[in-house]
Amino acid sequence: MKSLILTLTALAIVAGTASAGDVTGKITLKGTPPPEGPLPIDPTCSKFHPGKAPTTRFYVVDATGGLADCVVYLEGAKGGATADKPVVIDQKGCEYLPYISTARVGQTVRVLNSDPVMHNVHPTPTGEGNKEQNRVQLNASAPALDHSFPTAEKFLRFKCDVHGWMFAYVSVFDHGFHTVSAKDGSFKITGVPDGKYKLVVEHRRAAPVGKSVVKEIEVNGGAMVNLTLEVPAPAK
Ligand SMILES: [Cu+2]
Missing domain, CATH: 2.60.40.1120 (Carboxypeptidase-like, regulatory domain)
Structure with missing residues (x-):
C-alpha cells in the first residue's frame, strides 16, 4: 500500500510539471x-x-x-525538434504543391518533378548567404533537386522560368517552432x-x-x- 501511494505521488508530480x-x-x-x-x-x-x-x-x-x-x-x-527530414515540394500539373511551406535553417528543401515536361527550379532568396540557384529538371525521371538555406527568411520565393505562373514560397526559421x-x-x-x-x-x-x-x-x-x-x- 505504501509503495502504491508513493507511485501515485510520483505520477502526480510528473503530471504537474509538464514541461512542453x-x-x-x-x-x-x-x-x-x-x-x-x-x-x-x-x-x-x-x-x-x-x-x-x-x-x-x-x-x-x-x-x-x-x-x-x-x-x-x-x-x-x-x-525545437531537429529537422532531419526534407521539406518536399512537388511540381505537378505545372503547379508547385504545396504553395506555402516552412523549413528550418539548414534543412533540406527537396523539389520533385512529377510532370512529363521540363521545369526549372529557381529559388530567388534575399537573405544573406541564401543562394540563388537555377537548375533544370527534364521530367519525372530527373533526380530531385535539394536546397538548403543558412539564413532565416520569410516567404523565400521559388519560381519556374519555363512557366511564368509557377510560384512557391518557403519561410525559413532559425528554430523549429513553425508550421x-x-x-x-x-x-x-x-x-x-x-x-x-x-x-x-x-x-x-x-x-x-x-x-x-x-x-x-x-x-x-x-x-x-x-x-x-x-x-x-x-x-x-
Ligand atoms: Cu515549370
Missing part, C-alpha cells in the same frame, strides 16, 4: 476574398487539368472559413516548452510580412489559440 506541449488552433478568414483568377497556363500544361482550369491560390478557404496556407510560428523561439495551416485552417506546433510567447501568423494576402497578426500566448503543457484574419480592404 502542443500549440494548436484554427485560423479563420473574415470577409469575402476577391475571386481567384485563372492561371495563364499554356496548352501543354492545360492537358494535365482536364475539365478544370487551375486558378490562383491567394485565399484557400474551406466551408467553415478555415484559412489554409498561413505561416504560423513562435517569434524568437529557440531550439503552415491546413485546408481547414487548423495548425499544430509540437513540443513547445512552457512559457510565454508571441504567436505570429503571416499570410501572403491577409497578413503579409509587416502586417502580421500577433497574439501573446502562455504555454502550460500546451495551448489552444484561435485567430481571425481579415480580408484587407481593396486598395483605392
Whole structure:
C-alpha cells in the first residue's frame, strides 16, 4: 500500500510539471476574398487539368472559413525538434504543391518533378548567404533537386522560368517552432516548452510580412489559440 501511494505521488508530480506541449488552433478568414483568377497556363500544361482550369491560390478557404496556407510560428523561439527530414515540394500539373511551406535553417528543401515536361527550379532568396540557384529538371525521371538555406527568411520565393505562373514560397526559421495551416485552417506546433510567447501568423494576402497578426500566448503543457484574419480592404 505504501509503495502504491508513493507511485501515485510520483505520477502526480510528473503530471504537474509538464514541461512542453502542443500549440494548436484554427485560423479563420473574415470577409469575402476577391475571386481567384485563372492561371495563364499554356496548352501543354492545360492537358494535365482536364475539365478544370487551375486558378490562383491567394485565399484557400474551406466551408467553415478555415484559412489554409498561413505561416504560423513562435517569434524568437529557440531550439525545437531537429529537422532531419526534407521539406518536399512537388511540381505537378505545372503547379508547385504545396504553395506555402516552412523549413528550418539548414534543412533540406527537396523539389520533385512529377510532370512529363521540363521545369526549372529557381529559388530567388534575399537573405544573406541564401543562394540563388537555377537548375533544370527534364521530367519525372530527373533526380530531385535539394536546397538548403543558412539564413532565416520569410516567404523565400521559388519560381519556374519555363512557366511564368509557377510560384512557391518557403519561410525559413532559425528554430523549429513553425508550421503552415491546413485546408481547414487548423495548425499544430509540437513540443513547445512552457512559457510565454508571441504567436505570429503571416499570410501572403491577409497578413503579409509587416502586417502580421500577433497574439501573446502562455504555454502550460500546451495551448489552444484561435485567430481571425481579415480580408484587407481593396486598395483605392
Ligand atoms: Cu515549370
